[in-house]
Amino acid sequence: MATRSAKRVLDAAVEAARWAPSVHNTQPWMFSVAEDEISLRADTDRKLRVGDASGRELLISCGAALFTLRTVMRCEGFEPIVRILPDPDRPSLLATLRPGADIQADELTVALGGEIERRRTHRAGFADVPVPDELIERLVRAASSEGAHLTPVRSADAVDVIAALTRAAQGVQAQDRRFSLEVIRWARPPGSNRKDGVPAEGYPRQAPRTEPHFAQRDYAWRHDWGSQADQRGSVATGVVAVLTTPGDSRQEWIDAGQALQHVLLHASAYGVSAAFHTQVLEMEPLREFLRREVCSGEYPQMIMRLGVTFDDKTSVRRPLSEVLE
Missing domain, CATH: 3.40.109.10 (NADH Oxidase)
Structure with a gap:
């Protein structure tokens, strides 16, 4: 070549x-x-x-x-x-x-x-527009091609369990100053010129509650930050899905990341976005409970909701000069 x-x-x-x-x-x-x-x-x-x-x-x-x-x-x-x-x-x-x-x-x-x-990553509820089952099956196959499993959670009871675990994990982390300070480190204030972290316009100041309620990260911890976008109609939960791997090695973490991006790009091509809820996966006792009771023994690597949103979002990335040696 x-x-x-x-x-x-x-x-x-x-x-x-x-x-x-x-x-x-x-x-x-x-x-x-x-x-x-x-x-x-x-x-x-x-x-x-x-x-x-x-x-x-x-x-x-x-x-x-x-x-x-x-x-x-x-x-x-x-x-x-x-x-x-x-x-x-x-x-x-x-x-x-x-x-x-x-x-x-x-x-x-x-x-x-x-x-x-x-x-783009979404951080609120979705519009009341269904995600076609045929697309979900394609996303399942996309994850499988990278060595991971994407499981859409069809049981309402299982969705309730995952939502409750997410709320519990967020509640515990919100009371832990270390967690809160680490999250706020990566939250960009309005008008910031930083090229990393989550911008203030990237999440709603007051997100309408979905049912069941999936707790969002508190990127505005003790600050009056967040988007003022009108999202009153965006209250659908979307399709809850869990990305898992058979083991929990460094190789499988990388595989999970490849599967995740394959799923996200494929979904985006059909106008579907994802909202992530990783709080429960950052607390090992809750992650282990999820593995045993919901994920059939496989290791959960990502929890997401898939749906349609009409919000326009911006994102930032570090310049090439900062990431290329």
Whole structure:
């Protein structure tokens, strides 16, 4: 492959990977390019020391960036050659990628690539518009192709349990000053020029309650922040789904992140957004209860609600100069 072509592919992939989703928009990744290979590393300075002491959410975030790199390479006409956790002596090196054989990107891959910068996280209720069952089944298959399982929660009782666990976890974390200060660290005040964290316009000041109620993060802790957008009609819960893996290793956390981004981009291509509720997964006793009682023994890696929203949102990402070595 010509050097000029390789440079274009690698530059496009890293530029797009900045737009992957991450917990609190921490963007906990660094990239480096040497010859025709991209290295993806964890930026451990951006790890949540309280809410994510194990680094699980950090690796899920980086896994989402990895799927983005793979997708762009395919869109550029090359099958990516990927090595995950290639060096046990360098635990922060999560993956390497280089362009492999020439391919013709299919229609779905091109559609996924087109959603990378358009996809947005939602932090309120959804419009009363159903998500087609056929789309949900496609999302299930998308997660499965990355080694994870996406399970739509069809039982009303199970949805009530997950909502109650979310409220309980949020209630406990709200009383813990360490959790609250860590969340507020990644909350951007109105008018902030920061290129990471959750912007004040990214969540409603007073979110209407869904039924059952799924507690939201308190990004405005002790501040009068949040969007004034009229969301009185956005009170639907949407489709509750849990992303799980058979085990709970670092490899499976990265797999979960790749599955998550595959699901999110596919959903976005059909006008469906996701709201995340990870509080319960940050408290190991509650996560273990969820694993045993709701997830059939598999390890829950992400809880989300899927639905349709008509709110326009903005998002920010760090410039390439800050994430590329």
